[in-house]
Amino acid sequence: MPEARLRADGVRPAIVELTLVRLREFVREPEAMFWVFGFPLLLALGLGIAFRNRAPESIRIGVLRSAPPALAASLDSAAGLAVERLTDDSAGARALRNADVALVVAGAPNGEVEYRFDPSRPDARAARQLADDAVQRGAGRRDPLAIRETTISERGSRYIDFFIPGLLGLNLMGSGIWSIGFAVVTARKQKLLKRLVATPMSRTQYLMSFLLSRLFFLVLEVGALLGFGVLVFDVPLRGSLGALAAVCLVAALTFSALGLLVSSRARTVEAVSGLANLVMLPMWIFSGVFFSSANFPQAVQPFVQALPLTATVDALRDVMLRGVPLASVAGELLLLLAWLVVPFVVALRVFRWR
Numbered sequence: 383m384p385e386a387r388l389r390a391d392g393v394r395p396a397i398v399e400l401t402l403v404r405l406r407e408f409v410r411e412p413e414a415m416f417w418v419f420g421f422p423l424l425l426a427l428g429l430g431i432a433f434r435n436r437a438p439e440s441i442r443i444g445v446l447r448s449a450p451p452a453l454a455a456s457l458d459s460a461a462g463l464a465v466e467r468l469t470d471d472s473a474g475a476r477a478l479r480n481a482d483v484a485l486v487v488a489g490a491p492n493g494e495v496e497y498r499f500d501p502s503r504p505d506a507r508a509a510r511q512l513a514d515d516a517v518q519r520g521a522g523r524r525d526p527l528a529i530r531e532t533t534i535s536e537r538g539s540r541y542i543d544f545f546i547p548g549l550l551g552l553n554l555m556g557s558g559i560w561s562i563g564f565a566v567v568t569a570r571k572q573k574l575l576k577r578l579v580a581t582p583m584s585r586t587q588y589l590m591s592f593l594l595s596r597l598f599f600l601v602l603e604v605g606a607l608l609g610f611g612v613l614v615f616d617v618p619l620r621g622s623l624g625a626l627a628a629v630c631l632v633a634a635l636t637f638s639a640l641g642l643l644v645s646s647r648a649r650t651v652e653a654v655s656g657l658a659n660l661v662m663l664p665m666w667i668f669s670g671v672f673f674s675s676a677n678f679p680q681a682v683q684p685f686v687q688a689l690p691l692t693a694t695v696d697a698l699r700d701v702m703l704r705g706v707p708l709a710s711v712a713g714e715l716l717l718l719l720a721w722l723v724v725p726f727v728v729a730l731r732v733f734r735w736r
Contacts, residue, residue: 401591401598440464441509442483444474449489456520457487462512474498485509487517543618546611547698548671551633553607555665555691557599558637559644559658562592566645567654570734585733589642589726596638597631604630620705628708629701629715633694636718639726640690646733665691690721 442464445454457465466483468474474486478498484506486498495517499506604627611617619626644661648654668682669675669691678686686692693714700706700714708715 401594441485441505441512442466443485443487443509443513444468444477444483446470446474446486446488449487452520453487453489453495453517456516457513459520460512460516463509463516485513487513542611542615543703544699545672546607546615546617547702548695550604550607550630551669551691551694551698552666552671553603554630554633554694555637555662557603558596558634559641559662562596562638562641563645563648563654563658564651565592566642567648567651570645570649571651585730589729589733592642593635593638593726596634600630600634617702619702621701622707625701625706625708625711626698629694629697629711632715632718632722633690633697636690636694636722639722639729642729642733643725646729665689668692670695688717690718693717 440462443457444466445457446468448470454465454467457463466477468477468483468486471488474488477483478486478500484499484503488496488498490496495514497510497513499510501507608619608626612619640661641658644657645654648657668678668686669689670686671691675683675686675692675695697711697714697718700711701708
């Protein structure tokens, strides 16, 4: 009845006022605006340029001057290799140690060819194969089968196509946890929360206002990054916008709930910063933002797949790159909903005004 009377008197409900306060706080912080909107676009631009489609670069190898001239000539004519002459064995060892070359080729006294390289380096293994192929062909080898190559370059298979959904998930996590965590702790440190206790506002309304304010910026945040990727790098969007919006909505609320839990008792900026890093660092490493999470050993895959950022990134890539319907990412959405409900309920119980 009191709330209904306030609305009849022209005063907006507490949840509306609180949400508007959250929006004004965010807009008035230029640093927050940069990290939410500017930084992801700059990161996407930099990595998109670095990993753009281009001709493969030649691998640098070294050939000792003592090697037979015919051997050096075969390597000079090989495609994909940039050959550097090295004076002696010590120069070759130094070039390998400093990673100036991936492979050193030397001629043995008995006519054999010696390859010196570090097998743990992928470029060294590739250089060894290219060099040996050139050497064997120069010595008269003939392949028994004719081959034909067909090169393809398809949207969705590039690194930037893989990276944009990961960056979008990373941005949803960062803006949800950091912006909410710092806002709550700053208000607590400035004794603002202590004053709000005396108002008719409830704890649920206060925490819900953070979730609602995230929805307002969600459209701008996702639209800016997604539009940038589509317009600048022609990143495909094969799934429906509705499915993409649903994944982003659930993910944004999930990470906002984690932000509320992180800040529910922290009293200083340093404390909430440490807690936020503790929560986000495993997801930065394991959730497959910059490379596939399948690269990690099978023993840690249950932990990797249980992370909310992993579910977010996998669902975004499925919708954007593979065009799957929303029902196909139901497992990821259920995991995100669990991460939304449990932290929010715990935050309600442990939240402190002072």
